[in-house]
Amino acid sequence: MINLRTDSTLEEHKSVITDVCFRPNSTQLATASMDKSVRLWDTANPIRSLHEYSGHDSAVMSLDFHPKKTDLFCSCDGNDEIRYWNISSSSSCCREFKESLGGNGLVRFQPRHGNVLAAVYNKTVSVFDVETSTEIYSLQGHPEVVDYICWDPSGAVLVSVSQCLVKIWSMVSGECIQELASxxxxxxxxxxxxxSYSTLLIIGGTKCLELWNMTHNKIMTVSAHEDTISCLAQSPVTRIVASASHDSFVRLWK
Structure with missing residues (x-):
């Protein structure tokens, strides 16, 4: 990130990589792939992967590390099977469960405490208790497939995104408290x-970034890319926002 040059290229997956996630407070990261596997890497020694986690029967679509129990991560495949893995104890799956609702298998732990896990199933977002795998909320209301979810830093609010709608969900009540139509x-x-501003949501659009002030329900549009903005990330340390697009560019914003 200092000189924006490629440091290393990791090439062991046999098919498309669908998700990547850093292990908290570590130089390690994990990648999910359509080759039905998850691989663990160390950026301090990126010559080869540290371990391959296999067992999914279909393409692994998403993964995420627990924010506190950093030895624990989960992965979800295209058949909606969610698996939990413990890096320290063994290389085998330590727990699994399945929800037969159909969807893209996107999973994200609640930040800070990691008590719950949000998982996307088609037009629905399910919120599960991590310890028991019991569904707490079934968040419905999107007329189209949910493509993206993100938590606010406190873990009190979850955002779900479909092409025509952004919905803000309270984890206290499980109800939609605000929404924005495209x-x-x-x-x-x-x-x-x-x-820097917890009430400001950045939304990746067709070519632009929409900055939505949720308190005043106002939007500012910023031209950003030449194609769909498919992914966004932010750094609370540097205050930088990264946008990735189908135009083959990643851009950094401050």
Whole structure:
């Protein structure tokens, strides 16, 4: 990130990589792939992967590390099977469960405490208790497939994004507390909370970034890319926001 040059290229997966996630407070990261596996890497020694986790029967679509129990991560495949893995104890799956609802298998732990896990199933977002795998909330209301989810830094609010709608959910009540509809020429694909302002949501659109002030319900549009903005990330340390697009560029914003 200092000189923006490629440091290393990791090439062991046999098919498309669908997700990547850093292990908290570590130089390690994990990658999910359509080759039905998850691989663990260390960026301090990126010559080869540290371990391959296999057992999924279909493409692994998403993964995420627990924010506190950093030896624990979960992965979800295209058949909606969620598996928990413990890096320290063994290389085998330590727990699994399945929800037969159909979807893209996107999973994200609640930040800070990691008590719950949000998982996308088609037009629905399910929120599970991590310890018992019991569903706490079934968040419904999107007329189209949910493409993206993100938590606010406190873990009190979850955001779900479909092309025509962004919905803000309270984890106290499990109810939608605010929503924003897209315009026909500016659909929604991704989102992230601003690293400095907790009430400002950044939404990745067709070519633009939408900065939504949720308190005043106002939007500012910023031209950003030449194609769909498919992913967003932010750094609370540097206050930088990164946007990735189908135009083959990653751009950094401050």
């Amino acid at each position: 315009l026909p020429d500016q659909l929604f694909y991704s989102c992230v909370f601003h690293p």
